[in-house]
């Protein structure tokens with residue numbers, strides 16, 4: 453190792469504000485009262501909450517220190533597979549914070565918010581064009597919420613034909629939220645085993661698809677980072693039995709401007725704006741999971757919908773077959789603004805972003821494949837999946853490798869997911885990282901593999917440098933200490 457991205461230095465201890473507070477200390481001074489004192493409202497009299505007494509500088513230091521303990525994509529490489537932790541350009545935040553948008557009340561009549569309605573309308577059109585689908589609603593608040601919208605649409609579609617169906621096919625490489633969303637709509641999940649190449653085989657789908665099956669939910673690219681290359685054949689089989697094809701498009705970062713979901717035979721798809729379209733995520737911040745459909749399912753989209761009539765934009769609830777409302781007002785508008793700004797500022801470079809994301813993942817895969825076991829040795833999409841098989845003789849596991857990466861200043865990749873690979877390590881570099889960063893990551897992974905052979909104890913005790921060392925994860929789950 454020539455270089456190391458260490459996280460050492462001045463990282464200070466930080467007690468809770470309650471432990472730090474001292475009775476009587478204040479953070480501000482009120483001006484002297486120039487009216488007579490009056491008793492407060494009966495309702496709010498009494499003890500009040502037990503807030504600690506602190507000075508201004510104590511509060512500022514507390515929150516500044518906590519913010520410095522955080523690791524984000526603005527701090528360093530964050531190769532968390534399936535999450536697309538890419539850099540979100542700050543100009544998109546700036547547009548979302550424009551006072552006209554940030555201050556707009558969602559209760560404004562349409563005539564006073566034409567700009568915001570137009571922005572929603574155009575974002576939906578852009579997303580339709582990027583995916584190849586016909587109609588979009590940006591209302592769902594997250595990926596899984598978009599899936600729920602999609603499954604409600606499946607349910608409503610079959611019901612409208614007076615032929616409700618009870619089952620749904622879900623490949624073993626689908627995201628874990630898929631069966632959960634399906635079961636919320638009362639569908640019973642039927643697992644579909646992927647073949648030895650890590651993708652769906654049309655024969656397996658044909659053997660499971662019947663006329664009580666509402667359709668299939670395919671994650672494409674799947675959670676092995678592989679493109680479902682038989683998707684058209686699979687879609688044909690599902691359609692021939694009257695079923696629908698759902699595509700979990702949370703991994704759209706691999707496909708923008710490259711793959712046409714319509715041509716693949718997809719009927720319903722969701723996107724994760726907080727992965728692909730420039731909203732930072734993690735920590736439970738707001739996201740958006742637009743649901744995109746083909747023409748024949750448009751009537752079922754959630755309401756209200758933004759429609760255009762003679763150059764004016766309106767919110768319409770007049771869709772009697774709609775699955776209903778899924779979010780207050782029209783979803784997380786700030787996230788929609790960021791996606792709009794991102795799409796406009798990227799233009800046709802969206803395709804380049806996807807190409808670079810795929811190139812970066814393949815670069816890492818090729819450079820590390822002799823060092824770590826690669827279960828599916830073939831071109832990947834935006835992420836690559838290794839396992840800890842080569843480290844097994846030294847009794848070093850995926851968890852040890854992930855923890856050791858923290859000592860070197862990298863956020864660990866996704867581990868133990870997807871479940872179809874034992875001890876999986878799923879790396880998604882995204883288009884954000886330059887070649888030097890990728891090389892440093894590769895060099896670090898190789899150094900860790902070497903340590904596994906020469907000094908396995910070091911890995912079992914990792915991480916050594918961060919503030920919080922290796923935790924007993926079972927105890928943390930069983931006896932959580934919520935006080936700090």
Ligand SMILES: *Cc1c(COP(=O)(O)O)cnc(C)c1O
Pocket residue numbers: 534535594595596597627629671700702703724739741
């Ligand atoms: C992230 C992800 C989801 C879930 O998205 P949330 O916004 O976390 O609900 C679903 N499917 C895939 C493939 C994902 O990567």
